[in-house]
Amino acid sequence: MRASWSSLAAVMMAALAGSTVPVFAAPLGLPPVPIPADNPQTPAKIALGAALFNDTRFSADRKVSCATCHDPAKAFTDNLAVSKGFNDLTGTRNAPTLLNAAYMTTLFWDGREPDLEGQSKQPPINPVEGGLPDHETILRIMRSDPTYVPAIREVFEVEPAAVTITHYARAVAAFQRTLAAGDSPFDRYYYGGDKTAMTDSAIRGLAVFTGPGRCVSCHVIEQTQALFTDNRFHNIGVGFKRIHGKEEKIAAEFLVAKKGGADVDVAVLTDPDVSELGRFAVTESLTEVGAFKTPTLRNIDLTAPYMHDGSLRTLQEVVEFYDNGGRLDPGDPLSGFLSGGIRPLGLLPEQEADLVAFLEALTSPGVAGTPSSVLASQ
Ligand code: HEC
Numbered sequence: 001m002r003a004s005w006s007s008l009a010a011v012m013m014a015a016l017a018g019s020t021v022p023v024f025a026a027p028l029g030l031p032p033v034p035i036p037a038d039n040p041q042t043p044a045k046i047a048l049g050a051a052l053f054n055d056t057r058f059s060a061d062r063k064v065s066c067a068t069c070h071d072p073a074k075a076f077t078d079n080l081a082v083s084k085g086f087n088d089l090t091g092t093r094n095a096p097t098l099l100n101a102a103y104m105t106t107l108f109w110d111g112r113e114p115d116l117e118g119q120s121k122q123p124p125i126n127p128v129e130g131g132l133p134d135h136e137t138i139l140r141i142m143r144s145d146p147t148y149v150p151a152i153r154e155v156f157e158v159e160p161a162a163v164t165i166t167h168y169a170r171a172v173a174a175f176q177r178t179l180a181a182g183d184s185p186f187d188r189y190y191y192g193g194d195k196t197a198m199t200d201s202a203i204r205g206l207a208v209f210t211g212p213g214r215c216v217s218c219h220v221i222e223q224t225q226a227l228f229t230d231n232r233f234h235n236i237g238v239g240f241k242r243i244h245g246k247e248e249k250i251a252a253e254f255l256v257a258k259k260g261g262a263d264v265d266v267a268v269l270t271d272p273d274v275s276e277l278g279r280f281a282v283t284e285s286l287t288e289v290g291a292f293k294t295p296t297l298r299n300i301d302l303t304a305p306y307m308h309d310g311s312l313r314t315l316q317e318v319v320e321f322y323d324n325g326g327r328l329d330p331g332d333p334l335s336g337f338l339s340g341g342i343r344p345l346g347l348l349p350e351q352e353a354d355l356v357a358f359l360e361a362l363t364s365p366g367v368a369g370t371p372s373s374v375l376a377s378q
C-alpha cells in the first residue's frame with residue numbers, strides 16, 4: 001500500500017518537476033499570482049506540494065487528503081453541500097474551489113487565515129477533516145518517506161530531522177499558487193476582443209450582471225482583470241434565519257469559549273450555529289454576524305452546490321435567490337441586517353436565463369468538472 005503510494009508520488013513529482021510550464025504565467029483576465037518573498041515558486045517545490053496535497057496518509061483513517069475535498073476532477077471541490085472528512089464525519093461548510101484561491105487576501109468563508117501557508121496546516125488536524133491529534137504524523141512521514149526525503153533536501157536544503165510543518169505548509173501553498181484559471185469565454189470576449197467568444201444570451205447576461213443585477217458591486221470586474229470578488233464580507237441572508245433570535249446568545253457563548261482557548265477552526269466547522277456567525281468569529285464585531293467572504297465566480301458552473309452551507313443546488317436557484325432579495329420576505333425587519341444591494345431585483349425570466357448563461361461562460365478551458373444542471377438532475 002505504502003510502496004504503491006510512494007511510486008505514485010514519484011511519478012507525479014517527476015512529471016511536474018520536468019514540466020516546462022512557466023511558474024508565473026498569468027492567464028487572460030487575471031493578474032500575476034502574488035508570491036510571498038519568503039516562499040518563492042520552484043518546479044521541485046511545486047511538485048513536492050502536489051504530492052503532499054494528494055497524500056491520504058495525513059489523516060486518521062489514512063483515506064483523506066486535500067484532494068478528497070478539493071478534487072481536481074471536480075474543479076477542486078467535492079460537489080457536496082458540506083464536506084466529509086475522515087470516517088465520513090461531516091463539517092458545516094461547503095468546500096470552495098482552490099482555483100484562483102491564491103488571489104484571495106484572506107482564506108476560508110470567514111477569512112480566518114491570512115495566507116495559504118497558514119491555511120494548509122489546519123485540515124489535517126481538524127476533527128471533522130483529517131482528524132489527526134497533531135502534526136507529528138505528517139512530520140514522521142516527511143522525514144522517512146523515500147520519495148519525500150530527497151525532494152525535501154533538494155527544495156529546502158534541510159536534512160530529514162530538521163523538517164518542520166513550515167516546510168509542509170510552504171510546499172502545499174506553492175502547489176496551490178499554480179492553480180490560476182482564466183481565459184474563459186468571458187475573458188476572451190471582454191479582455192481578448194473576441195466578440196464571438198460568448199453567446200448572445202451570455203452577452204445580455206453580462207449586462208444584467210453589471211446593471212440591474214448589481215452583482216458586480218461585490219463580484220468585481222476590473223479594466224484589465226476580473227477576480228469576481230471584492231475580498232470583503234457580506235451578509236446576503238443565506239443562513240441568517242437559522243440563528244436569528246438566538247444570535248446574541250450563540251455569539252456570547254462563542255466568545256467565552258474563544259477566550260478560554262477554544263480553537264476557532266474547530267468551533268466553526270463542528271457546530272452549525274457557530275458556523276453561521278460568519279465573519280464575527282474573527283472580528284468579534286456584532287455587525288458582521290452572518291457575513292461571509294465574497295467567493296470568486298470563476299468556474300462556478302462546475303462547483304455546485306453553492307453558498308457557505310451548500311444550500312443552493314443550481315445557478316438558476318442562485319439567481320432566483322438574489323432576485324427575491326435573499327431568503328427573507330420583503331418587509332421582514334431582518335432584511336435591515338443584509339448588505340446593501342440585497343433586495344428584490346424584479347428581474348424578468350429572460351434576464352434570469354441570461355444571467356445563468358453569463359455565469360456558465362466563466363468556465364476556464366482544461367478545468368474538469370460536471371455542470372451544475374447535470375449534477376442537480378442526478
Ligand atoms: C474534509 C474536507 C476537506 C479537506 C480534507 C480539506 N479541505 Fe480545504 N476546505 C474545506 C472546507 C469545508 C473549506 C471551507 C471552510 C471554511 O471556510 O470554514 C475549505 C477551505 C479551503 C481553502 C480556502 C479557500 C478560500 O477561497 O477561502 C483552502 C485554500 C483550502 N481549503 C485548501 C486545502 C488544503 C491545502 C487541504 C489539505 C491540507 C485541504 N484544504 C483539505 C474542506 C476540506
Ligand code: HEC
Pocket residue numbers: 209213214215216217218219233234235236237238239292293294295296297300303305306307308309318319322323339340341342355
Ligand atoms: C453584497 C455583495 C454581493 C452581491 C451584490 C452579490 N453577491 Fe453573490 N455572493 C456574495 C457573498 C458574500 C456570497 C457568499 C454568501 C454566503 O455563502 O453566505 C456570494 C455567493 C454567490 C454565489 C455562490 C458562490 C459559491 O461558490 O458558492 C454565486 C453564484 C453568486 N454569489 C452570484 C451572484 C450574482 C449572479 C449576483 C447578482 C444577481 C450576486 N452574486 C450579487 C456577495 C454578493
